[in-house]
Amino acid sequence: MNRREASKNETRQLILRAARRLFAQKGMEESTIRDIAREAGVSPASVVVHFKSKTALLEEALNRDIETALSELAASMPEDLELLDRLMHLAKGFFRLYDQNRKLYRALIRHTIFEPAGETPHITKVSELYLRFLSGLVEEGQARGIIKPEVDTTIAAGSIFSLYLGALIMLFRRPDMTVEQVAETLAAMTDQYLKGIAIIEP
Amino acid sequence: MNRREASKNETRQLILRAARRLFAQKGMEESTIRDIAREAGVSPASVVVHFKSKTALLEEALNRDIETALSELAASMPEDLELLDRLMHLAKGFFRLYDQNRKLYRALIRHTIFEPAGETPHITKVSELYLRFLSGLVEEGQARGIIKPEVDTTIAAGSIFSLYLGALIMLFRRPDMTVEQVAETLAAMTDQYLKGIAIIEP
DNA sequence: AGTTTATATTAAACATGTTTAACTAATAAA
DNA sequence: TTTATTAGTTAAACATGTTTAATATAAACT
Incomplete structure (x- = not known):
């Protein structure tokens, strides 16, 4: 050099x-x-x-902690629990990270979440890793016979990620709510998603 | 006066x-x-x-069209279709509105979605109406016997709204995708949510 | 009617993200 | 080694959202 x-x-x-x-x-x-x-x-x-910009600097500044969190969460993923608990392991991990400084991470998400992929490389990368991880979990569920084989795993990952985002927005919008409360809400939503809310005629 | x-x-x-x-x-x-x-x-x-601020001005400026869209969509809600199609009627309506000027509505959502309720009264009100409308649809489904009676309708509304938000973010992040494509993705996600992706042992 | 008070309006100042053009020093070329 | 070029750095300028202090005028009061 x-x-x-x-x-x-x-x-x-x-x-x-x-x-x-x-x-x-x-x-x-x-x-x-x-x-x-x-x-x-x-x-x-x-x-x-x-x-380039203050926003880009923020993204760079926080990226290290986010990547660390993701890899630690992936590494500590419990193998034996059922799918819902494993999903919550991931989500709660990020909620706890963001809870260390909600305002700051809110600013980060606000400035990155709506941008085209190229503008926010790090967040985009983390999101894609997260999504791939989710679809992997769903595929694994299919292999284990606990998830319907006809389910499109990419769509499923998008659904689970959307529910997570909804809970994340709740975390940022509601300073009065604890991580535990938001996580409980997300667990309830995800549980509905896994089981379905409609009555299926056999 | x-x-x-x-x-x-x-x-x-x-x-x-x-x-x-x-x-x-x-x-x-x-x-x-x-x-x-x-x-x-x-x-x-x-x-x-x-x-007060440029952001608040934007919210005021766009509020009229958003409220109009919501009430028109509620009024034109088809009674005879099944739940998924009725949900898509709502979502697509908003997607079309936002598609008239994606950049502008993206700015609006970005500046309002993470704020505590008091800061963004109009968007908060519309979101609450939307959520109430959704939980109403779910309750109606329960009355008709097509939705499981034990389902928490508030949680269900939050889930459906989260899926909608996920699709909305996709609309804003991906200028290459059409409203129809985003709507199809949302329909697939919502369909999974209604039917469930897990295999339930009877 | 005259005076006081409250308030809508604005000019000027301020704070801050960003751009521009100049400067400096390291590397490449001669 | 000397010169030319490239690239990192910065001072100064700029653009724009917001604040402040002053002004004018309508309403309230005596």
């Missing part, structure tokens, strides 16, 4: 670390680019040059 | 009309408060005094 490239990476890391500190401490809106630049010892312009 | 109050309302309407025109024409980010003020023939400060 070049001497130039090295120092570039170094300032990039300085900015990232400063951003993580300030974002965690004061939230997104309250941490100005000027603040972050000062904390990192660089110019405000440098922040923008390195990370 | 006072002469003062009357003129206040008048400028309020001037601003609202200007905002509707400009937002529809150029989108939210591209319409500055200064633009809107100029178009309305008032000062930029006046815009903020009348509508």
Whole structure:
């Protein structure tokens, strides 16, 4: 690596670390680019040059913790429990992460969830991993004979993810609700989804 | 009504009309408060005094069309179709509305969906109406004997609404997808939800 | 009617994300 | 080694949402 490239990476890391500190401490809106630049010892312009925009910087800053959480959750996934509990293991893990700083993660989700994939590479990647993980769980359920074989697993993953998103929105909208309460609601919704709410005539 | 109050309302309407025109024409980010003020023939400060913030102005500006759409959809709800089709009637109606200007409605949803209820009164009200309508449909299904009587209808409404939101996010994230395609995906998800994906041992 | 108070309006200032153009230093070319 | 080019950095400018303080005028009061 070049001497130039090295120092570039170094300032990039300085900015990232400063951003993580300030974002965690004061939230997104309250941490100005000027603040972050000062904390990192660089110019405000440098922040923008390195990370296109404040939103993109937020995404980069939080990405590490999100990826860590996902891989830890995947690794700690209990094998023996039934599907609903395994789904809740995943969802609750993310709820707990976001609960560490709801305002900050709300800002992240707000700025990324509606963007086309290319604009938010990290969140897009995590979402895709999550979706693939979900469809994997459903496929496994089919292999075990507990999920209907005719079910489209991609659609199923989308359904489960949608229910999760609905609960996530509840978590962000309702500061009075605890992670446990939101998780219970999600469990009830997912349970309905697994069992179906319609009466099927055999 | 006072002469003062009357003129206040008048400028309020001037601003609202200007905002509707400009937002529809150029989108939210591209319409500055200064633009809107100029178009309305008032000062930029006046815009903020009348509508707290640009976001709140957007919510006010779009609220009329959203409420109209909701009441028309409720009125035109087909009585004879089965539940899935009736749910899709509602969802598709909103998808079509949002499809008239995806970027603009995306901005609206982004700025309102995560806010506590008090901050976004109109969207909150519409969401609550929608949710109540959904739980009403489910209750009706129970009365007709096509929905399991033990189903919690509030949870069911939340589930159906979450699936709808998931599809809505897809509509906003994927400019390449048509309303019809998104609606088909939602129909598939909702169908899974109604029938259940798990195999139930009798 | 004259005076006071409340309020709608606005000009000017402010804060902050972002852009632009200039500067500096490292690398490549001669 | 000297020169030219590329690329990282930044100061200054800009655009825009919002706040503040001043102004004007309608309503309330005496």
